[in-house]
Amino acid sequence: MLSTAPTAVLSLVHGRTENGLIRGAAMLSHVRRWIVAPLATLLAASFVLYTAVWLQPGNPLTLLLGTKASPAQYRYLAHKLGLDRPMPVRYWDWLTNAVHGNFGTSLVYKQSVASLIAPRLLTTLLLVGYAGVIITVLGVTLGIIGGMSPRAAPYTAGLNGLGVAIPGFVAAEALTAVFAVKLGWFPVLGTGQGLAGRLQHLTLPAFALAIASIAYVSQITRAAVSVEEQSPHVETARGRGLAGPRILRRHVLRNAAIPIMTVSALTVAGLLAGAIVVEYAFGLGGIGSLLVQSVSDKDSNVVLAIGLILVLVFVMTTTVLDFLQHLLDPRLRLRTAASWH
Amino acid sequence: MALTARLARGPALLRAGEPRDKPDVIAVIAGCVCAALLAAAIFAPLIAPYQPDTIDATAINQGPSAAHLLGTDSLGRDILTRLLYGARLSLLGPALVTLLSTTLGTAVAIAGSWLGGTADRIMARLLDVLFAFPSILFAVLAVVAFGTGLLAPVVALSVAYTPYIARVIRSAAVHERQLPYIEACQLLGYSSWRTAVNHLLRNVRLLIVAQATITFGYALLDLAAISFIGLGVQPPTADWGVMVSEGDSALLNGYVAESLAAGAAIVLTVVAFNVLGERLAARSQGRQ
Numbered sequence: 001m002l003s004t005a006p007t008a009v010l011s012l013v014h015g016r017t018e019n020g021l022i023r024g025a026a027m028l029s030h031v032r033r034w035i036v037a038p039l040a041t042l043l044a045a046s047f048v049l050y051t052a053v054w055l056q057p058g059n060p061l062t063l064l065l066g067t068k069a070s071p072a073q074y075r076y077l078a079h080k081l082g083l084d085r086p087m088p089v090r091y092w093d094w095l096t097n098a099v100h101g102n103f104g105t106s107l108v109y110k111q112s113v114a115s116l117i118a119p120r121l122l123t124t125l126l127l128v129g130y131a132g133v134i135i136t137v138l139g140v141t142l143g144i145i146g147g148m149s150p151r152a153a154p155y156t157a158g159l160n161g162l163g164v165a166i167p168g169f170v171a172a173e174a175l176t177a178v179f180a181v182k183l184g185w186f187p188v189l190g191t192g193q194g195l196a197g198r199l200q201h202l203t204l205p206a207f208a209l210a211i212a213s214i215a216y217v218s219q220i221t222r223a224a225v226s227v228e229e230q231s232p233h234v235e236t237a238r239g240r241g242l243a244g245p246r247i248l249r250r251h252v253l254r255n256a257a258i259p260i261m262t263v264s265a266l267t268v269a270g271l272l273a274g275a276i277v278v279e280y281a282f283g284l285g286g287i288g289s290l291l292v293q294s295v296s297d298k299d300s301n302v303v304l305a306i307g308l309i310l311v312l313v314f315v316m317t318t319t320v321l322d323f324l325q326h327l328l329d330p331r332l333r334l335r336t337a338a339s340w341h
Numbered sequence: 342m343a344l345t346a347r348l349a350r351g352p353a354l355l356r357a358g359e360p361r362d363k364p365d366v367i368a369v370i371a372g373c374v375c376a377a378l379l380a381a382a383i384f385a386p387l388i389a390p391y392q393p394d395t396i397d398a399t400a401i402n403q404g405p406s407a408a409h410l411l412g413t414d415s416l417g418r419d420i421l422t423r424l425l426y427g428a429r430l431s432l433l434g435p436a437l438v439t440l441l442s443t444t445l446g447t448a449v450a451i452a453g454s455w456l457g458g459t460a461d462r463i464m465a466r467l468l469d470v471l472f473a474f475p476s477i478l479f480a481v482l483a484v485v486a487f488g489t490g491l492l493a494p495v496v497a498l499s500v501a502y503t504p505y506i507a508r509v510i511r512s513a514a515v516h517e518r519q520l521p522y523i524e525a526c527q528l529l530g531y532s533s534w535r536t537a538v539n540h541l542l543r544n545v546r547l548l549i550v551a552q553a554t555i556t557f558g559y560a561l562l563d564l565a566a567i568s569f570i571g572l573g574v575q576p577p578t579a580d581w582g583v584m585v586s587e588g589d590s591a592l593l594n595g596y597v598a599e600s601l602a603a604g605a606a607i608v609l610t611v612v613a614f615n616v617l618g619e620r621l622a623a624r625s626q627g628r629q
Binding site: 037040041042044045048049051052053055056057161162164165166167168169170173174176177181182188270272273274276277280281291292295296303307310311314315318 | 466469470472473474475476477478481482483484485486487488558562565566569570571572582585586588589592593594595597600601604607608611612615616
């Protein structure tokens with residue numbers, strides 16, 4: 001995940017970098033912004049995805065038939081699987097099937113991709129949800145502490161600076177070394193049985209996945225809170241002699257909530273991609289580790305399906321967030337629906 | 342006299358705020374760490390005590406000692422040596438990504454802000470498609486299409502980072518575009534190219550350098566992750582991501598040196614580049 005400096009993100013979130021106003025925002029532009037544009041993006045992204053897999057060297061037929069099959073057998077199977085048709089036709093077929101929930105059959109596991117992915121998707125979603133809770137609670141708390149207390153600020157800033165630089169797989173190795181191997185508190189590998197067993201198996205992966213994002217969310221929160229802390233309406237509240245906690249709740253956090261929510265949600269959506277690496281590190285049976293395995297196995301249908309899921313979640317999250325921001329912040333409705341966000 | 346005073350203040354990029362300000366100590370330290378890492382990578386053959394692929398069956402998984410300062414891995418190779426040699430690919434990849442994506446992103450941003458209108462919107466739409474891909478997924482897809490190794494992920498990440506850089510530079514360029522000096526250039530009859538490149542681009546150069554520095558850190562993280570999951574640089578070549586992965590099985594038996602040393606090298610490098618980049622970014626914003 002590539003992130004920009006917190007202050008830059010804040011200005012983007014608030015849309016302060018855009019100029020000009022549109023008065024009387026038209027319904028048409030809303031439809032275009034939240035329905036047509038994301039669908040067009042998805043369509044283009046799915047084509048990029050399909051092209052990448054189509055470019056993949058090697059022939060899936062060799063995998064199925066071995067090297068001793070006759071040319072006629074090759075032709076028959078190629079025709080049966082539709083591999084002899086032109087690429088745009090195959091793409092369109094794949095897309096229409098995928099929209100109906102049919103992702104084809106895995107060449108390696110010989111079962112439908114949907115049935116292969118479903119249980120693994122649950123594991124991944126549990127992992128991401130677990131990490132999401134950790135990130136929101138710890139990230140926002142640390143950020144508020146840093147934003148409220150000038151004395152704590154240098155320390156939280158230092159921790160954040162270190163935290164954002166710790167990638168999931170390094171955190172995974174370090175956490176395993178300390179908590180699984182040395183202390184033996186958590187299992188080293190695997191997915192676990194039952195909800196309690198699963199959560200125990202997911203604890204280290206969730207923290208490994210969360211560390212960098214805790215730091216990032218904390219940075220954003222700190223910046224948002226300290227901007228509000230210095231704003232005139234908070235000065236006024238202080239001047240009126242209101243109690244500190246009340247100022248924090250009613251005056252600081254309310255205004256700081258929009259950027260914090262936006263960044264937290266985007267970060268959590270990005271975790272799905274981060275899970276690719278962390279699941280691999282812990283040998284968790286999620287869609288991320290399945291993706292890595294399928295890339296090595298050249299199992300195209302699985303790669304396509306997981307790729308599409310990741311892209312879909314990402315686009316949906318950004319679109320819903322954009323919509324919610326406009327709902328929550330009336331100022332944004334007046335600003336131009338500029339295409340660069 | 343004036344020259345020595347200028348030299349004493351250090352290079353312009355590292356000075357905080359106005360030229361007369363004291364140098365930014367933290368930025369200087371971060372810059373020195375970055376420079377030291379680059380030097381270690383370049384001069385690895387001169388510094389390293391061993392060869393990176395020398396296997397020593399009599400010295401497997403040893404702890405730190407005088408002979409092996411960071412110990413040895415599961416094949417008896419010297420970890421410090423492999424870290425130094427690993428720095429070469431681990432830093433070369435991000436350097437290429439930074440160069441490519443910054444060039445591409447800046448070109449798109451300046452062109453978009455300058456041309457405006459339809460051209461700007463078309464570019465924005467194309468970049469939106471790239472935004473839909475998490476960068477790791479994009480790199481994985483490039484590996485699917487073009488095979489494992491350093492090159493495919495480097496190209497993929499360069500493309501994947503372009504929108505992020507373009508967005509930041511564009512908003513600065515749009516701001517600059519409205520300033521009187523652009524109008525002055527136009528009144529003087531300068532060509533669009535000359536105004537955009539010699540004047541506008543020059544005024545946002547600090548921001549570009551800052552963005553590039555931060556990009557380097559993230560590129561390093563993503564490339565190391567790709568190597569870690571076995572889709573980037575392939576073992577036995579020394580690379581930090583590969584080393585974290587190779588050290589994994591030894592780590593489960595309690596020999597943590599290889600994984601954690603390589604991990605620490607990654608974290609240290611990224612912190613140094615991030616700190617430097619953020620200081621530069623803060624300075625460029627202060628100037629605007």
